[in-house]
Amino acid sequence: MSDINMAGAGSAKKSIKIDLRKYMMVMALVIIWIVFTVLTRGSYFTPRNLTNLFRQAVFTAILATGMFPVIVLGQIDLTVGSIAALAGGLVGMLTTWMGLPFWFAVAIALIAGMAVGIWNGFWVAYRGVPAFIATLSSMLVFRAVLLGMTDGITISPMPEILKGLGAGFLSPVFGYVLAVLACVVMLFIQWNGRSKKIKMNLPTSSLIIEIIKTILTVGLLFGFMYMMASYKGIPVALMIILILFVIFQYVFSSTVFGRRIYAIGGNANACQLAGINIKASTMIVFAMNGVVAAIAGIFLSSRLNSASSAAASGAELDAIAACVIGGISMLGGIGTISGVMIGALVIQSIQNGMSLLDTPSFWQNIVKGLVLLVAVWFDISRKNK
Amino acid sequence: MGTILEARNITKIFPGVRALDNINFSLGEGEIHAICGENGAGKSTLNKVLCGVYPHTDYEGDLLIDGEVSKFKHIADAERKGIAIIHQELSLFNLLSVTENLFVGHEINNGGILDKNAMAKEAYKWIDWLNLEGVLPSMLVGDLGVGKQQLIEIARAIRLTGVRILILDEPTASLTEKETELLHGILMKLRDEGTSIIYVSHKLDDVMELCDKVTVFRDGESVGSADIKDITQDELVGMMVGREISEMYPVMGELPGDEVIFEMKNFNVRERMTHKQVVKDVSLSIRKGEIFGLYGLVGAGRTELISTAYGSDRYIGDGQVFWKGKPLKVKSPVDSLKAGIAYSTEDRKVYGIIPTMSVQKNTTIQFIKSFVNFLSIDKNLEVTRTEEMVDNLGIKTATIETKIVNLSGGNQQKVLLARNLISDIELLILDEPTRGIDVGAKQEIYTIMRELVKSGVTILMISSELPEILGMSDNVGVMHRGRLTCVLDNRAENLTQEMIMEKAAGI
Ligand SMILES: Nc1ncnc2c1ncn2[C@@H]1O[C@H](COP(=O)(O)OP(=O)(O)OP(=O)(O)O)[C@@H](O)[C@H]1O
Ligand SMILES: [Mg+2]
Secondary structure, three states, X not given: OHHHHHHHHHHHHHHHHHHHHHHHHHHHHHHHHHHHHHHOOOOOOOHHHHHHHHXXXXXXXXXXXXXXXXHHOOOOOOOHHHHHHHHHHHHHHHHHHOOOOHHHHHHHHHHHHHHHHHHHHHHHHHOOOOHHHHHHHHHHHHHHHHHXXXXXXXXXXXXXXXXXXXXXEEOHHHHHHHHHHHHHHHHHHHHHHHHHHHHOOOOOOOHHHHHHHHHHHHHHHHHHHHHHHOOOOEEHHHHHHHHHHHHHHHHHHHOHHHHHHHHHHHOHHHHHHOOOOHHHHHHHHHHHHHHHHHHHHHHHHHHXXXXXXXXXXXXXXXXXXXXHHOOOOOXXXXXXXXXXXXXXXXXXXXXXXXXXXXXXXXXXHHHHHHHHHHHHHHHHHXXXX | OOEEEEEXXXXXXXXXXXXEEEEEEEEEOOOEEEEEEOOOOOHHHHHHHHOOOOOHHHOEEEEEEOOEEOOOOOHHHHHHOOEEEEOOOOOOOOOOEHHHHHHOXXXXXXXXXXXXXXXXXXXXXHHHHOOOOXXXXXXXXXXXXXXXXXXXXXXXXXXXOOOOEEEEEOOOOOOOHXXXXXXXXXXXXXXXXXXXXXXXXXXXXXXXXXXXXXXXXXXXXEEEEEEHHHOOHHHHHHHHHOOOXXXXXXXXXXXXXXXXXXXXXXXXXXXXXXOOEEEEEEEEEXXXXXXXXXXXXXXXXXXXXXXXXXXXXXXXXXXXXXXXXEEEOOOOHHHHHHHOEXXXXXOHHHHHOOOOOEHHHHHHOOOHHHHEEOOEEOHHHHHHHHHHHHHHHOOOOOOOOOEHHHOOHHHHHHHHHHHHHOXXXXXXXEEOOOOOOOHHHHHHHHHHHHHHHHOOOEEEEEEOOHHHHHHHOOEEEEEEOOEEEEXXXXXXXXXXXXXXXXXXXXX
């Protein structure tokens, strides 16, 4: 009996610990928002600016989403900025220059992204080239390929249809409908999980805590929708990242593939013996990252309404920074996608606030760099305790 | 003899576990003092307290050295007091040379410039002192066998000048008998020079032979201390487990039939880096329902042979595998696992545990596909199955969500066993299954092995422990320098340890 009690106490403590970590990051975000709101005398925390902030964060967030499994594997991918530029450029060339249909151009761009990812994966997984080197090489090569194809000319404008992707809004009504739907799905999942656990006689967390949590989440969701609605509605951009988030969250918390990626990052030697195909998994992760980077590139070109061979340069570093700030260990094996989202949001919140204050752009990089450092230091010192 | 070190009322709590509960312990000057106890009893935890891994703020109680209360903040504080430790898990740098490993952190230098010649000279001296035949200071530590690595680790610890207290946490777990003897000689020499030694071990023979005193831990509490000369080994076991262990090895079941289930033909294995041939033309067949013991000295090529046949890419090898009479193409462990063959490693730190993951995820990772329901992993099923395994194998852990690195060494070993047993397999390869495991748990594992065999599983056990080989195997294969020298029938013949030793030594 005492054993059982002990186990219960242990698991409760543990879940509190994990939550604490996430809350810390959310807290940091809230503090950043408060600071900028004060500094800008309120113009930071307006529906208009927040809508912009979220829209701007989407690009980095998409890239970071693709980067996340790569880092969890214990690898790195420096190519994503180049892939994004290449994808945007391809769409621009195929549509604006050659007049081909929009969907065809997008398909080609995605395939190109995947191809670059497979190329990277091949060298890393099957030829044993360190990821840093292999992807550094691709970063140079594929941006140069784009430059060669476009001759350095900026392609503009992008097709009408595409503009909606980056700049469009969904009506507030749609937003509310979506929110209600999300709530229903969330409640169903929670209720279903709970009743299954009860059926199998497994311990469940206390009902009251779960209800409070749910109420908080629902409140936050509707608050967010209200804020968006009081400007122009839900940015289409947010829908892209939402869909990616849901997919990645599911894959990396509930599927065999996701579990194995975490395991490989934790100890690849052990995984080989446990019958996990490490090479194939690595290949898939790099290919996936290529596709996601291409999505980010198409999105960026639509937001800027242009594509150039210089687009998204340095974006890979933002993506890596978002992951690291979001608590992904560079040693592999640890991290969550929701952390990555918050990481991307932190970066964009700082950037947005500083531009609002008209801070020279070099300052933005100084602050970003320091935040990265502090975030990792905080993580490490907490772990050593 | 005075007391050099005393621990008073030490309590150390981890989330959900009282690892040490009001422990008192004292170490006399110039004695070798054994600490014994079951897996998870708190032995390693006490050692970490004594050598400053856990700073004084992390536990309750006092640490007295020479009668003075000492408060360590870092390992360096303990080193300054003359305390050195060799941890349960080796902590050498595989990609550095023997010399570099010996001197890491305490390099001989002239104003910051390394004096490589002086270090090499010192290194030669130590290699001599340790009797390490064939080892050169410039060799990479990763290329040496575990036994030699262990001795180098010891040299590194005692090389620090002024070591007065040396702590060894299961130093002989992976040593051959010869190496163990060597080590014991060195320890006695040190004792006679006045060093006090704490010696943690599950090998009670070693304890009885080497040590002067013993203190026994059980579940974080000290059960008592005794002079070795006043106590028998059975009494010691009784103190450890709190019950009597009557039969270490459960009686053998039915004779296995004649059907060969697994066969290896003409296996040659080379090391990946050096291309040294470590297995030479070995053929071996295993019958359904038997326990086949594979014995040999460390370095005989057992792990190399078997893990290559299983599909590990650690070595380069060729040869044929036949499974139930049909050729089995093994390109990777995936193929073996699919056929129903599982392998449990001897090196749990490097090839076993996934340190970032919980006990639960470590248990289920290998057969995770069998938990899939539609697309998702059925986490509830995962929890119930893991709880079952934890109960069956008696794994001591606060919860199944505890990270595996927070378990004691022996319990980590059991989790790795659980990883293979969670699905139905037909051939289980166990590479040193009881390394670092306490007597009680050892007996449990033997019982589990017998039960597995009864339920139709075949077991191939690699072991360096002769009593275990003799107590468990139906047939014994002996390897020497990469060759299979003989297969002996343990049921029909009256095998003795000496007979097997002779074959293993190549006589
Ligand atoms: N860092 C940690 N976090 C949580 N629990 C821990 C941690 N370290 C040890 N424990 C727990 O403390 C207990 C004592 O562990 P310890 O490693 O001291 O055992 P041990 O006697 O050395 O066992 P073994 O013979 O298996 O090595 C175990 O139950 C273990 O799970
Ligand atoms: Mg231990």
